[in-house]
Amino acid sequence: MTSIRNALTSLADMFAYPLRHSHYLELVNPLWTEHVLKARVVGVQDETADTRTLTLRPGRGWRSHRAGQFVRLGVPIDGQRHTRTYSISSAPAREDGCITVTVKTVDGGRVSQHLARRVVVGEYLPLGEPQGEFVLPESMPVHPLFITGGSGITPVMSMLRSYVLEYDVIPDTVHMHYAPHVQDVIFGAELGELQASQKHYQLHKYYTRASAQEASVHFSAQQLERACPDWREREVWACGPAAMLDAVEAHWEQAGLARQLHTERFHAMVAPLPGAGVKAGRVWFAASGVQAQSDGATVLLRVAEDAGLNPPHGCRMGICHGCNTTLVSGCVRDSRTGSLISEAGDTVQVCVCTAVGDVELAL
Structure with missing residues (x-):
């Protein structure tokens, strides 16, 4: 049946040339398309x-x-x-x-x-295909510790909902969640319901901006010991703001348990700028015929967008490589590592690279 379907698809594509039959299906129902x-x-x-x-x-x-x-x-x-x-x-x-x-x-x-x-x-x-390694193991049962902040709750919420939907129960789980104020807790009502109905799910909420009714708190070793005394024996999944993740990573590294920690960042980690600082210059986008000024600190994707271009891109943090282009001349710096890319023909990820002086890209 697969061979017959493929043959019919190829025949339909011949009649639809230079498009594909999927383009015409899109006019009827966009969800029927196969080309996108x-x-x-x-x-x-x-x-x-x-x-x-x-x-x-x-x-x-x-x-x-x-x-x-x-x-x-x-x-x-x-x-x-x-x-x-x-x-x-x-x-x-x-x-x-x-x-x-x-x-x-x-x-x-x-x-x-x-x-x-x-x-x-x-x-x-x-819509793109699902990606990412911030997942629970499929074959090994775990007793997780979740540490989340702000919208970093979203991938962990998928995990909690998956436990309930597939097994009806959440296993022995400790969850530390940080938000500016109580009204800023995303999925707050649902988390409260899980806390009430799932006896093995321990939720601890912390508020990071002080008010008349709330004390301002951020992640600390003391909090961790109080909320999860057996944290050294648990696998940990942490997602949230960079400052929180930096503190969590430093704590697990110091304890010699970095292998037990899984993190998900919404923004790429940025290396410190070299002592010489940044070097402003002009960026040429060769295929587009556009020039733009760079301050040497803004990533090239943003420089292109500010100049009216809309180059292909995806994650905006150097993971998916959807923004890759070719360096024609000049030098760029990878903001994650501080390393320089200066060989003509090298690949440049414009979402995480900044210009070092004058640069020409194939975009």
Whole structure:
């Protein structure tokens, strides 16, 4: 049957040339396309004042994710397609076949503002395949310690929901969650329900911005000992703001237990700038015929976008390589490591590289 279907598909593509028959199916139902994966927005739900969950029905070609993975989501804005990466917050085994992504607005973030404020039910969004290694082991039972902050709760929420959906119970689990204030806890009501109904799930909430009613607290060794005295024996999954993750990584490294720690960052780690500082210059985008000024500290993807370009990209943190281009001349610095790339023909990830003086790229 597969051979017959492939033959019929090839025949249909011949008649559809120079397009594919999938392009015509897209006119009838965008979820039937095979040349690009799309998802229909079937629900929206506000989680907090600045966070919204989108329920998406993926089209043909979607494969189920593992709890904790992320997807690239395409967002058409003003005639241009932008791409961002979001963790999937739903369990893989949902009976309706849908997935959810939970988007927190970012100050000045055009895409996050659009998704959390202007996307409506019925829209279609380009969707990538599930990716990421921030997942629970499939064959080995674990007693996890989750440490999350802000929107870093989203991949862990997928894990908690997966436990409940597949096994009805959450195993012996300690969860430390940080948010600015009580009203900023994403999935706050659901977490409270899990705490009440799951006897092996221990939730500890901490608020990082002081108010008249709340004391400001951040991750510390003392908190960890009080919340989870057996933390040395547990596998740990941590996701959240960079400062929190830096503190968590330093603690586990000092304890000699770094192998037990799994982290997920929403932004790439940035290496300190060299003593000589940055070097401003001009960036030439050869294929586009556009020139732009660089301050030597802003990543090249943002320089291109500020110049009116919309180069291909995905995660914006150097993981997916969707933004790769070729260095024609000049020198760039990888902001994660501080290493220089100066050989013509080398690959440059524009989402994490900055210009060092004058640069020409093949974009």
